[in-house]
Amino acid sequence: MDYFLTEDQLMIQDLARQIAEEKVLPVRAELDEKEEFPRDLMKHFAEADLFRLNIPEAYDGMGLGGFEQALAVEQVSRVCCGVACTYAASGLGAYPLVLFGSEDQKKKYLPQIAAGKLGAFALTESTAGSDAGGIQTRAVLEGDEYVLNGTKQWITNAGEAEIYSVIALTDPSRGPRGASFFIVEKGDPGFSFGKREKKMGIRCSATGELIFNNCRLPADRLISKEGLGFIIAMRTFDKSRPGVGAQAVGLAQGALEAAVEYARTRVQFGHPIISFQAIQHMLADMAASVEAARALVYAAARFIDSGAKEVSKVSAMAKVFPSDVAMKVTTDAVQIFGGSGYMRDYPVEKMMRDAKILQIYEGTNQIQRNVIGQELHKEFGRRSRKK
Amino acid sequence: MKIIVCIKQVPDTKNVRLDPATNTLKREGVESMVNPFDLYAVETALRLKDQFGGTVTALTMGPPQAESALREMVEYGVDETALLSDRAFAGADTWATSYTLAKGVKKLGGFDLIVCGKQAVDGDTAQVGPGLAEQLDIPYVCFVRRLIEVDPQARRMVVERLMDDGGDVVETPLPALITVVKEINEPRVPSLRGKMKAKKIAVPVYGLQDLAADPDRVGLAGSPTQVVRIFAPQPRGTRAKLDGRPEEQAERLIEALKKDKVLTIGAE
Numbered sequence: 001m002d003y004f005l006t007e008d009q010l011m012i013q014d015l016a017r018q019i020a021e022e023k024v025l026p027v028r029a030e031l032d033e034k035e036e037f038p039r040d041l042m043k044h045f046a047e048a049d050l051f052r053l054n055i056p057e058a059y060d061g062m063g064l065g066g067f068e069q070a071l072a073v074e075q076v077s078r079v080c081c082g083v084a085c086t087y088a089a090s091g092l093g094a095y096p097l098v099l100f101g102s103e104d105q106k107k108k109y110l111p112q113i114a115a116g117k118l119g120a121f122a123l124t125e126s127t128a129g130s131d132a133g134g135i136q137t138r139a140v141l142e143g144d145e146y147v148l149n150g151t152k153q154w155i156t157n158a159g160e161a162e163i164y165s166v167i168a169l170t171d172p173s174r175g176p177r178g179a180s181f182f183i184v185e186k187g188d189p190g191f192s193f194g195k196r197e198k199k200m201g202i203r204c205s206a207t208g209e210l211i212f213n214n215c216r217l218p219a220d221r222l223i224s225k226e227g228l229g230f231i232i233a234m235r236t237f238d239k240s241r242p243g244v245g246a247q248a249v250g251l252a253q254g255a256l257e258a259a260v261e262y263a264r265t266r267v268q269f270g271h272p273i274i275s276f277q278a279i280q281h282m283l284a285d286m287a288a289s290v291e292a293a294r295a296l297v298y299a300a301a302r303f304i305d306s307g308a309k310e311v312s313k314v315s316a317m318a319k320v321f322p323s324d325v326a327m328k329v330t331t332d333a334v335q336i337f338g339g340s341g342y343m344r345d346y347p348v349e350k351m352m353r354d355a356k357i358l359q360i361y362e363g364t365n366q367i368q369r370n371v372i373g374q375e376l377h378k379e380f381g382r383r384s385r386k387k
Numbered sequence: 388m389k390i391i392v393c394i395k396q397v398p399d400t401k402n403v404r405l406d407p408a409t410n411t412l413k414r415e416g417v418e419s420m421v422n423p424f425d426l427y428a429v430e431t432a433l434r435l436k437d438q439f440g441g442t443v444t445a446l447t448m449g450p451p452q453a454e455s456a457l458r459e460m461v462e463y464g465v466d467e468t469a470l471l472s473d474r475a476f477a478g479a480d481t482w483a484t485s486y487t488l489a490k491g492v493k494k495l496g497g498f499d500l501i502v503c504g505k506q507a508v509d510g511d512t513a514q515v516g517p518g519l520a521e522q523l524d525i526p527y528v529c530f531v532r533r534l535i536e537v538d539p540q541a542r543r544m545v546v547e548r549l550m551d552d553g554g555d556v557v558e559t560p561l562p563a564l565i566t567v568v569k570e571i572n573e574p575r576v577p578s579l580r581g582k583m584k585a586k587k588i589a590v591p592v593y594g595l596q597d598l599a600a601d602p603d604r605v606g607l608a609g610s611p612t613q614v615v616r617i618f619a620p621q622p623r624g625t626r627a628k629l630d631g632r633p634e635e636q637a638e639r640l641i642e643a644l645k646k647d648k649v650l651t652i653g654a655e
Contacts, residue, residue, distance in 0.1 A: 011582050019576050049579035062579065 016075035028080040031204035046116025059110035065305030070246035077250030081354035082202035088243050089156035093119025095236040096165040100224040120161035122152040130367050133176045139168035144219045148212035158208035159193040162186045170226045179229030183221045190215030201353030241319035245297040248322035248358045252290045255333035255351045286329045293322035313375035320368035323358035330355040388441040388499045388539045390432040394425040396456040397509040421456045424504025430574040432502050442466040454590045461585035462577035473594035478607030485518030490598040501564040516566035527564040
């Protein structure tokens with residue numbers, strides 16, 4: 001379908017597709033099998049300026065929006081969701097700086113991220129996932145330094161990124177209002193990496209622990225003010241969730257294409273299986289839901305980029321619906337492939353494994369539904385007050 | 388370093404058709420592309436620029452539509468372009484092309500290095516690179532697969548060139564010309580900033596008079612090559628590969644030779 005993209009948007013889409021097909025496709029199975037981080041691919045992404053998309057022009061970026069970022073992510077994810085996750089996670093790490101960083105912080109870090117040094121975003125801990133209030137990592141101001149102690153887990157790009165946006169409690173007595181964001185650099189004293197996780201899917205992406213053991217940071221690593229940590233996290237997620245939706249749309253598109261191609265060539269009972277209604281109807285539902293998910297992600301990303309104030313509901317919708325679609329479509333793709341689909345010789349089993357994480361990370365789909373439900377409650381409450 | 392890369396726009400090899408009457412390429416209506424070997428030359432130049440600074444200029448001779456090939460090179464990061472285009476240049480063989488390119492290089496001013504792809508996939512001659520170096524009277528090394536050492540200050544470079552039986556390590560003073568093979572690097576993808584720049588730039592075009600070229604030495608008039616006959620090569624005979632341990636291979640070879648009556652043993 002034609003989404004009336006501008007010439008520049010088409011260019012971004014084309015280039016991301018070219019890199020995905022020329023550079024990512026030949027290595028995706030091997031990276032998955034070996035659980036190998038796509039370091040060389042990230043170099044190609046950097047050379048192609050893809051890390052510059054949503055960094056403001058003043059900091060060597062291209063000053064584009066979440067929509068353009070989503071277009072690129074979708075094309076990469078169509079070929080490999082793990083590579084797309086690695087790429088998108090760097091942008092996620094940059095968002096707290098883009099949105100709340102001081103001029104000096106932006107000047108120092110954003111050009112590095114634009115040039116391809118990876119970023120990472122660190123919130124989750126063993127006691128804090130869906131309940132972001134459960135974080136225990138502490139940051140204590142001592143003289144002109146903050147001292148961090150605690151462990152973050154399941155952090156995407158852990159060990160591979162150079163620049164980390166990390167949330168820690170500066171005032172535990174205030175609960176969530178006592179959290180603050182910090183910039184931590186690889187190599188900071190007292191900052192190290194724990195074990196690298198073995199995952200079901202997106203296996204080429206790096207997921208691991210960040211360990212802060214009396215990690216001393218200059219006071220100017222604090223992003224914005226103490227106590228704004230949760231606001232920064234929520235604003236970041238509002239911006240980034242359509243990016244997860246874009247991963248889902250790309251992944252589902254890739255699975256749909258593989259399924260159609262297979263159904264056209266696989267012969268049973270003397271006919272290609274696509275000639276059977278049972279298969280046609282599955283493919284039809286897959287195609288319709290992928291297009292619906294894409295339309296929602298594009299519309300949401302454009303709405304958010306327009307500068308709209310209240311975006312949480314739309315942003316959550318643009319994550320929850322496409323990721324459920326991706327899970328369903330990839331599962332059905334495996335079904336259409338039958339026994340072959342269950343084998344690692346074909347790409348769809350990887351796609352199905354990759355899809356599951358999209359319903360879990362950056363806020364589980366249950367949490368997204370909470371957000372949508374609470375926003376609906378608020379909206380209708382306001383309306384009834386007005387009457 | 389000031390580097391010039393020579394490129395050529397060729398018919399897209401995926402869609403090449405032959406005219407059965409004349410055995411020549413059908414060029415009308417065929418999509419064009421940049422000669423794939425030239426992308427390795429451009430990458431070689433861009434990496435040297437990344438390392439030492441300077442500029443990379445893409446140079447080509449061709450019809451006006453070859454401009455699009457030069458724009459494509461800007462997408463990859465090439466700084467400047469130059470198109471040598473004139474009706475008088477048409478029909479040039481490798482000799483006249485080398486002369487014309489040499490005139491173009493002189494028009495561009497000085498340089499430290501010229502990089503070419505090892506050959507173009509349409510003509511497959513591999514003559515224009517060395518021909519250009521001869522016209523400019525500079526040293527050249529063909530089929531370079533590795534740059535071992537480049538020292539722009541000392542004006543010298545050491546490279547390894549691919550040979551049938553291995554490789555040669557060659558030192559050459561600069562300025563020089565090299566042609567490169569695809570083993571030398573993995574070309575980068577275009578960049579978004581490059582693509583945006585490529586849309587805006589103006590490609591300078593130089594004709595016969597701009598180059599102060601001798602009209603008798605360019606195009607068909609300046610081409611001593613005459614194509615006497617074009618024919619499809621005879622298909623090669625059938626070939627087979629023997630597998631297994633050496634003893635087994637020897638046994639199979641003897642069997643095969645006996646079967647084809649090349650070899651007879653005893654009374655058989």
